[in-house]
Amino acid sequence: MRVATASEMREIDNIAIDEYGIPGTVLMENAGVAVIRRLESIWESLAERKFCVLAGKGNNGGDGYVIARHLANQGAKVKVFLLGEKAGISGDARINLDIIDKMGLDIIEIVSERDWDKVKVAAAFSDCLVDALLGTGFRGEVGGDMAHIIDIMNAAGKLVIAVDIPSGVEADTGRICGKAVQAAYTVTFGLPKPGLFLYPGAECAGEITVADIGIPTAVVSRQNIKQNIIMAGMVRAILPRRSPAAHKGTSGRTLVIAGSRDLSGAAAMAAEGALRAGAGLVTLSAPASLQNLLAMKLTEVMTKPLAETATGGICREAVGEMLQLASGSDVVAIGPGLGRHEETASAVRETITTAQCPLVIDADALYALAGYTNLLNECAALPVLTPHPGEMARLTKLDVEAVNADRVGVARQAAGEWGCIIVLKGARTVVAFPDGEIYINTTGNAGMATGGTGDVLTGVIAGLIAQGMSSHDAAVAGVYVHGLAGDVAAQGGMVGMTAMDLLKAVPAALYGITGC
Ligand SMILES: NC(=O)C1=CN([C@@H]2O[C@H](COP(=O)(O)OP(=O)(O)OC[C@H]3O[C@@H](n4cnc5c(N)ncnc54)[C@H](O)[C@@H]3O)[C@@H](O)[C@H]2O)[C@@H](O)CC1
Ligand SMILES: [K+]
The missing domain is CATH 3.40.1190.20 (Ribokinase)
Incomplete structure (x- = not known):
């Protein structure tokens, strides 16, 4: 199975959008729905369950808004915490944020000390935390508010599902960049990222699901992706077979x-x-x-x-x-x-x-x-x-x-x-x-x-x-x-x-x- 670095995955997403004309919102919708499918495999019904979606300012957060919409449609109780202000969100993420805004979902911008208390309380009373803070656009180290929210998530002791990659794990190396979300499940999009398999990132990822988000296979095959996970089938195909006359x-x-x-x-x-x-x-x-x-x-x-x-x-x-x-x-x-x-x-x-x-x-x-x-x-x-x-x-x-x-x-x-x-x-x-x-x-x-x-x-x-x-x-x-x-x-x-x-x-x- 091939695994893509963050930049390779971005390139694949861009080709799907720019050359094939697949709207970014379609990919985002498929990504969000894939997380919903994973949640449905954990609980028979999502109705009445309590979820906190912790969203960052980029498209990883955008996936989070899609997830929040579907959770609400299924009768779950959802609070969306946004690390920053709505005004700072743009593009496909913005489209999905506006939708849940119009749906009247509870969206809390974390801007003051009181908002942090709200995060802690909501996390403590949730069944599940959805980590939509940072995805493949993550750079550098985790610090400040990002570190604070990751600490709250990890301390809550709740089931965490990571969107694409646990926030704080470096996609290419599995390095924990200061702090990282400890997830029980990760749903990763398109191709998995090396950091989900390499330690210490692998320990943060929990059970990994690779979700098809509708990127044409030709886009992936034409990329010169050189990283692979060794799978049983490929080993079976290359191991020597002994002739009965050996x-x-x-x-x-x-x-x-x-x-x-x-x-x-x-x-x-x-x-x-x-x-x-x-x-x-x-x-x-x-x-x-x-x-x-x-x-x-x-x-x-x-x-x-x-x-x-x-x-x-x-x-x-x-x-x-x-x-x-x-x-x-x-x-x-x-x-x-x-x-x-x-x-x-x-x-x-x-x-x-x-x-x-x-x-x-x-x-x-x-x-x-x-x-x-x-x-x-x-x-x-x-x-x-x-x-x-x-x-x-x-x-x-x-x-x-x-x-x-x-x-x-x-x-x-x-x-x-x-x-x-x-x-x-x-x-x-x-x-x-x-x-x-x-x-x-x-x-x-x-x-x-x-x-x-x-x-x-x-x-x-x-x-x-x-x-x-x-x-x-x-x-x-x-x-x-x-x-x-x-x-x-x-x-x-x-x-x-x-x-x-x-x-x-x-x-x-x-x-x-x-x-x-
Ligand atoms: N159109 C696409 O390219 C698709 C993207 N998808 C999702 O989008 C993600 C990538 O989205 P983006 O490229 O917008 O990036 P992310 O959403 O992963 O992160 C970018 C945001 O995080 C902030 N950030 C970066 N490093 C930080 C740090 N060290 N501390 C604090 N904040 C930091 C940036 O300022 C920016 O606001 C993927 O992981 C996936 O979840 C999916 O929706 C599928 C389609
Ligand atoms: K994430």
Whole structure:
């Protein structure tokens, strides 16, 4: 499903109005009615229910007046609070404000201290608050009266339905700009906005409904919209199907280069992640002193010893062996638990730039790339990088807050600049491609915030590439499957689930999507 930034949505609205001649009031009517339909699905009858419509000065407020009219027509009790004066309202919003004015609806302009008391009392005695303060025209930060009214709405403890987007949430990033309305439901118009899915905005949006407001589909299709939400259907369409005549050789060869003296678990989980995603043959190459341990831990994985440093990490002499192993593999996953010894880092860089197969680069291999992202251009195929926000911060020289404040923007810029696929992990993983294409993942849960789940993801993506998927499709499908496995595992208890539980749930997640 595609998602539009605020400016893309405005452009779409404008084309529908200017080129197709759909009056703006028609779009506004459809938007308002869509919110009414959502309310009708919550309550059997709206008659006698009490509503407060909190309206801003723009078209989001205009939607609010349409909603107020339909509520009144259905016999609901409605008060409309306008943050400002009627005289300041223009355009389509004005037309709808004049209509409810003529209908004799209770419209209160919030201009004096006494009006604020009226808002508080009305909110306290309402069944529902309609947030029509700010939509895609919101800019900057929330402060002053806007902050005050949002505080009143949130403190009222009532059911809130947000019109298009919860006021105060930045449509493009999900950032809370000072304050934001906490909604139980959001009805968004035309295409959903990224900020409804990205945290912390996603937490403000509640249940999201995407409403068709009558914009011709051709207007949307001709726009070069590059943001997408990953949907089950699309993952189903791209995941590999196994032929009944398959044997282990037909499901690909995965090489995992991982592990060091203190970090054997990460290596094991990445290797098993590939197996659980359906990879036919998985080889784990790790420092020699780990071989016995890993061979005992992993029954189905082949292990290959690599020359190691005195501290138990891969050393430079291992490069030849790693490249030899890579030449017989369909994909190489490199990084989990490798450690941060400079000699290891240098061996990693040489391997990454010389290996001829697709790569999934994670963890300590990302550490090795800090300051060397220019080397990614030398990779034989478009590599997949799977940083968490901390790793991304180090690679981009931003701080973690800046990375999380604009996950889509940061991932998109890095993918374009470095020439790679970025899988920016965390709640709502973002997959970014060099051409600016973005996929936001909505599977997964907070139970996955535990050690080792990232190693599993690396293995899953590599395992999918091994089965013939392109790195592009494997990155998109991999994050979806991985999150879904987390959701399956969370059924056994979210808080205490481990990366091992997640691993075991990968086959069930795949089965849930493809039926095999
Ligand atoms: N014709 C259209 O383009 C349609 C627009 N629709 C609605 O209109 C919305 C967009 O309307 P607008 O572009 O008029 O913009 P909004 O109504 O989202 O916001 C603009 C108003 O908010 C104020 N504002 C902006 N930033 C602020 C801040 N930081 N603090 C306080 N006030 C601030 C502006 O001064 C202006 O009065 C959409 O979200 C949607 O709800 C729908 O009716 C469908 C059709
Ligand atoms: K709103």
